[in-house]
Amino acid sequence: MKEIRVHGRGGQGSVTAAELLAIAAFSDGKFSQAFPSFGVERRGAPVQAFTRIGDKPIRLRSQIYEPDYVIVQDPTLIDIVDVAHGMDENGIVIINSDFNPEDFNLDTDAKIMTVDATKIALDVIGRPIVNTILLGAFAGATDEINPESIKEAVKERFPGKIGDKNAEAVQKAYDMIREGNK
Amino acid sequence: MVELRNITKDMMTVVEGSYAVAHATKVCKPNVISAYPITPQTHIVEELSQFIADGEIENCDYINVESEFSALSTLVGSSATGARTYSSTTSQGLALMHEVLFNASGMRLPIVVTVVNRALSAPINIWNDQQDSVSERDSGWIQLYAEDVQEAADMVAQAYKVGEDPDVMLPVMVCMDGFLLSHVYEPVVLLEEDLIDDYLLPFDPKYKLDPKDPKTFGAFAPPASYTEFRYAQEQAMSAALDKIEKAADDFYDVFGRYYGGLIDEYKTDDADIIIMAKGSIIGTIRDVIDNLRENGVKVGLLKVRALRPFPKDAIKEVVKDSSVVITLDKNISPGVNEGALCTETKACMYNSDINVPVIGYMIGLGGRDIPEDTIENIVDEAKEVINSGISTESQFTDLREDLI
Numbered sequence: 093m094k095e096i097r098v099h100g101r102g103g104q105g106s107v108t109a110a111e112l113l114a115i116a117a118f119s120d121g122k123f124s125q126a127f128p129s130f131g132v133e134r135r136g137a138p139v140q141a142f143t144r145i146g147d148k149p150i151r152l153r154s155q156i157y158e159p160d161y162v163i164v165q166d167p168t169l170i171d172i173v174d175v176a177h178g179m180d181e182n183g184i185v186i187i188n189s190d191f192n193p194e195d196f197n198l199d200t201d202a203k204i205m206t207v208d209a210t211k212i213a214l215d216v217i218g219r220p221i222v223n224t225i226l227l228g229a230f231a232g233a234t235d236e237i238n239p240e241s242i243k244e245a246v247k248e249r250f251p252g253k254i255g256d257k258n259a260e261a262v263q264k265a266y267d268m269i270r271e272g273n274k
Numbered sequence: 275m276v277e278l279r280n281i282t283k284d285m286m287t288v289v290e291g292s293y294a295v296a297h298a299t300k301v302c303k304p305n306v307i308s309a310y311p312i313t314p315q316t317h318i319v320e321e322l323s324q325f326i327a328d329g330e331i332e333n334c335d336y337i338n339v340e341s342e343f344s345a346l347s348t349l350v351g352s353s354a355t356g357a358r359t360y361s362s363t364t365s366q367g368l369a370l371m372h373e374v375l376f377n378a379s380g381m382r383l384p385i386v387v388t389v390v391n392r393a394l395s396a397p398i399n400i401w402n403d404q405q406d407s408v409s410e411r412d413s414g415w416i417q418l419y420a421e422d423v424q425e426a427a428d429m430v431a432q433a434y435k436v437g438e439d440p441d442v443m444l445p446v447m448v449c450m451d452g453f454l455l456s457h458v459y460e461p462v463v464l465l466e467e468d469l470i471d472d473y474l475l476p477f478d479p480k481y482k483l484d485p486k487d488p489k490t491f492g493a494f495a496p497p498a499s500y501t502e503f504r505y506a507q508e509q510a511m512s513a514a515l516d517k518i519e520k521a522a523d524d525f526y527d528v529f530g531r532y533y534g535g536l537i538d539e540y541k542t543d544d545a546d547i548i549i550m551a552k553g554s555i556i557g558t559i560r561d562v563i564d565n566l567r568e569n570g571v572k573v574g575l576l577k578v579r580a581l582r583p584f585p586k587d588a589i590k591e592v593v594k595d596s597s598v599v600i601t602l603d604k605n606i607s608p609g610v611n612e613g614a615l616c617t618e619t620k621a622c623m624y625n626s627d628i629n630v631p632v633i634g635y636m637i638g639l640g641g642r643d644i645p646e647d648t649i650e651n652i653v654d655e656a657k658e659v660i661n662s663g664i665s666t667e668s669q670f671t672d673l674r675e676d677l678i
Binding site for chain 1: 453
């Protein structure tokens with residue numbers, strides 16, 4: 093079983109990201125589960141959402157304390173939340189940032205990767221909403237999920253032009269992460 | 275029979291728990307829905323309102339009201355005319371229904387309410403525990419508790435089957451943990467519309483309000499007859515014991531899914547330690563048991579599906595050969611320092627020849643997370659009970675000493 097924790101701020105679509113990841117993983121042939129950290133919803137407050145992906149039906153319902161992967165939607169969270177908490181050296185932290193991974197001094201042995209999802213969002217979608225884009229980066233960074241499944245899930249959730257644009261941005265983030273890690 | 279799910283992945287889809295429950299409700303063909311939105315129940319009634327607005331439920335009215343008190347009162351009147359009725363609520367909303375709960379059960383109206391379990395104020399807390407429904411256990415409603423989304427959705431159909439049985443005629447609460455089940459996305463089989471008529475008969479009560487054949491429901495019962503109404507209610511609860519088992523068996527025959535009847539068991543056959551619980555904590559317990567079994571710990575699960583009627587005989591049969599029983603309760607009766615399963619499990623063994631120690635834990639109150647470690651630590655404490663007897667009969671779990 094793989095466990096993913098999404099860190100974001102209220103209004104950035106962290107819960108939606110976790111849900112779309114679960115939907116995409118299921119269409120890849122895996123079992124999955126996604127749930128929010130049940131905070132009091134306030135725009136801008138730090139929030140978490142969780143996804144589990146496994147080969148068997150998932151029964152565990154605790155929050156995720158030792159994630160395999162972490163997605164950080166907003167790099168300003170890093171000053172106030174220990175985003176890599178509980179990770180080991182096999183883990184990957186994906187941060188939305190135009191900085192390089194080595195610019196982040198996280199207290200972890202996990203690998204840090206960055207993608208400028210905000211720039212992709214502004215270029216492709218025209219709005220700084222990065223949740224779906226980071227799923228493309230996740231697929232590129234981890235090989236846990238087929239990017240086509242993410243694009244399908246995104247298009248189903250956001251029908252029409254907005255979904256098409258998001259899918260395009262997902263692909264772009266996937267390609268960028270792949271390119272940066274050759 | 276233990277849990278059996280004849281499911282292939284092509285039958286499943288990943289949806290939010292609330293959607294799966296709303297869909298199942300739609301498939302059960304209610305005639306009147308009335309509810310008042312409250313976190314974390316809101317998504318269920320939003321989905322149902324959408325179904326109604328889209329004309330997806332025939333012969334059904336969604337009646338908007340200003341409170342939960344009115345929502346349930348609306349259903350009392352509707353159900354008495356022979357309508358199949360549904361509502362959903364939680365926490366303060368269920369508390370506000372309190373007076374009407376007794377009217378519904380006293381008038382023997384098989385209303386179904388999904389209780390999306392949440393803590394009660396004060397202090398205000400929107401997160402999950404089961405204090406809301408457990409506090410209504412004397413209201414005369416059947417109470418069923420679901421382990422996961424699939425069971426919470428399918429249980430709506432089972433609730434109508436049991437409640438509307440002519441030998442029962444009682445309202446039913448289907449209890450599902452707030453957020454943990456209502457807001458989780460996971461793969462489920464949406465209740466099959468094409469099979470429901472093989473399972474659920476149309477609701478056709480023997481007595482109903484009809485202007486052409488006037489009757490009165492819930493009228494006056496003086497001391498000379500009130501006791502007999504209460505006795506009849508208890509008889510109906512008693513009849514429901516078998517009906518709940520049968521509703522689960524019949525559900526398996528039609529839909530191929532079985533979650534236990536009054537209870538379910540997991541690895542109890544040779545178990546020294548039996549963990550008793552209800553609701554979404556069951557999934558985590560199953561994982562803990564598998565881990566501990568790998569290390570040779572003989573531990574099993576007794577999943578309680580029905581809190582009312584309380585399955586005394588089924589519980590005694592499972593625990594009688596064990597060495598210790600752990601009860602995990604997301605509720606407390608202050609002044610007893612015990613949760614409901616602890617008190618009632620002990621009570622049902624007294625006056626019998628079963629003498630197994632029971633230790634109780636109040637856990638997951640107000641949404642406090644329940645990691646696997648917490649349950650493993652409790653099992654360690656149970657091992658001590660086997661070796662040296664009970665030191666603490668019932669206690670709070672994971673208390674934060676820094677806040678006390």
